Amino acid sequence: xxxxxxxxxxxxxxxxxxxxxxxxxxxxxxxxxxxxxxxxxxxxxxxxxxxxxxxxxxxxxxxxxxxxxxxxxxxxxxxxxxxxxxxxxxxxxxxxxxxxxxxxxxxxxxxxxxxxxxxxxxxxxxxxxxxxxxxxxxxxxxxxxxxxxxxxxxxxxxxxxxxxxxxxxx
Amino acid sequence: xxxxxxxxxxxxxxxxxxxxxxxxxxxxxxxxxxxxxxxxxxxxxxxxxxxxxxxxxxxxxxxxxxxxxxxxxxxxxxxxxxxxxxxxxx
Numbered sequence: 001x002x003x004x005x006x007x008x009x010x011x012x013x014x015x016x017x018x019x020x021x022x023x024x025x026x027x028x029x030x031x032x033x034x035x036x037x038x039x040x041x042x043x044x045x046x047x048x049x050x051x052x053x054x055x056x057x058x059x060x061x062x063x064x065x066x067x068x069x070x071x072x073x074x075x076x077x078x079x080x081x082x083x084x085x086x087x088x089x090x091x092x093x094x095x096x097x098x099x100x101x102x103x104x105x106x107x108x109x110x111x112x113x114x115x116x117x118x119x120x121x122x123x124x125x126x127x128x129x130x131x132x133x134x135x136x137x138x139x140x141x142x143x144x145x146x147x148x149x150x151x152x153x154x155x156x157x158x159x160x161x162x163x164x165x166x167x168x169x170x
Numbered sequence: 171x172x173x174x175x176x177x178x179x180x181x182x183x184x185x186x187x188x189x190x191x192x193x194x195x196x197x198x199x200x201x202x203x204x205x206x207x208x209x210x211x212x213x214x215x216x217x218x219x220x221x222x223x224x225x226x227x228x229x230x231x232x233x234x235x236x237x238x239x240x241x242x243x244x245x246x247x248x249x250x251x252x253x254x255x256x257x258x259x260x
Contacts, residue, residue, distance in 0.1 A: 004209070004234065004237070004238065004249040004250065004251065004252075005249065005250050006247060006248065006249055006250070007197055007201075007210045007248040007249060007250040008250075009197075009201055009248070012197060012198040012201045012202070013198070013201075013202065015198035016198040016199060016201070016202040019196070019198060019199060023171070032174065032202075032203075034202060034203050034204050035177065035178065035181045035203055035204040035205065037181075038181060038204040038205065038206055038245040038246050039181055039182075039184040039185040039206055039245065040184065040206055040244070040245040041184050041185075041187050041188060041189050041190075041206070042189065043189045043239060043240050044189075046240075047236055047237075047239075047240050052236070055176075055179065055180075055183070057172040057175045057176045057179075058172065058216075058218075075171075095172075097171065097172070098172070098215040098216045099214070099215065099216045100216050101216070102216055102217055102221065102222040103216060103222075105222040105223065106222035106223050108219060108222075108225070108228050109216065109217050109218070109219050109220060109221065109222050109228070110216070110217075110218060110219065112219045112228050112229075112231075112232050114225065115219070115225065115228050115229045115232045116232065118225070118229055119229065119232060119233065119236070124233065124236070125236065135175065135179070137171055137172030137173070137174075137175035137176060138171050138172070138175075139171065139174075139175050140171070142174070142175075142178055145175060145178055145179065146178060146182070149179065150178060150179045150182035150183070151182065153179060153182070153183060154182050154183045154185070154186035154188070155186065157183060157186070157188055158186050158187060158188065162188050163188065163189060164188070164189045164190070164191070164236065164239050165180070165183050165188050165189070165190045165191075166190075166191055166192075166193075166232070166235050166236070166239070167176045167177075167179070167180045167190060167191065167192035167193070168176070168192070168193055168218045168219060169172035169173045169175075169176045169192070169193070169194065169195070169196075169215075169218060170172045170215060170216060170218075
């Protein structure tokens, strides 16, 4: 495979400011706090021996799990645990802030669990994690996300022996 | 806002000792937030892994994300995936 180029970052700051202006018009008091320290855990093992998990904020959950709350103006910082053997037809999307018509037809557009299984079967990765997470990313107040959800997810993924976590927004 | 939430949780999971990577359709948010590793893709919201019913495309994107997880060399790097959204043209 050819080398991937780094993204040109020129103009991104201005684009970000425009986005932030729009969001603040819609949600007064919206606070955007960058990650102060960007952490770094280099991969310890080759991919072919790694256990891979998915974490999505695209509003994915099992049909028999509680739907995400789209009524709260502060959003919903909760999460849904998804087992590694979950079937795609057991999953659905609750998220009103992006067009999930494609994900409704094929959940792999946002939660590529079948693709992770295929890469494991092909030997490109070691194995599928027994645990994955679905969240709904419309969360205006990051405090509960940072204080409760993120620490729980991190601990649970470590306990599940995950080497690599792939994150997908909606 | 999904991108902001993804990046906050991603950084936390990385801090716990797991290698993480995110795909982003809104690199201006990912860039300003700062995440361990990311790959930008010029796809619409709702299609971070590609089109419905296109398993080969989705698998290729996932492979590229895993390659970024393995090969990025410093925190904050955002790589550009070479895909363009074609569905509207066809």
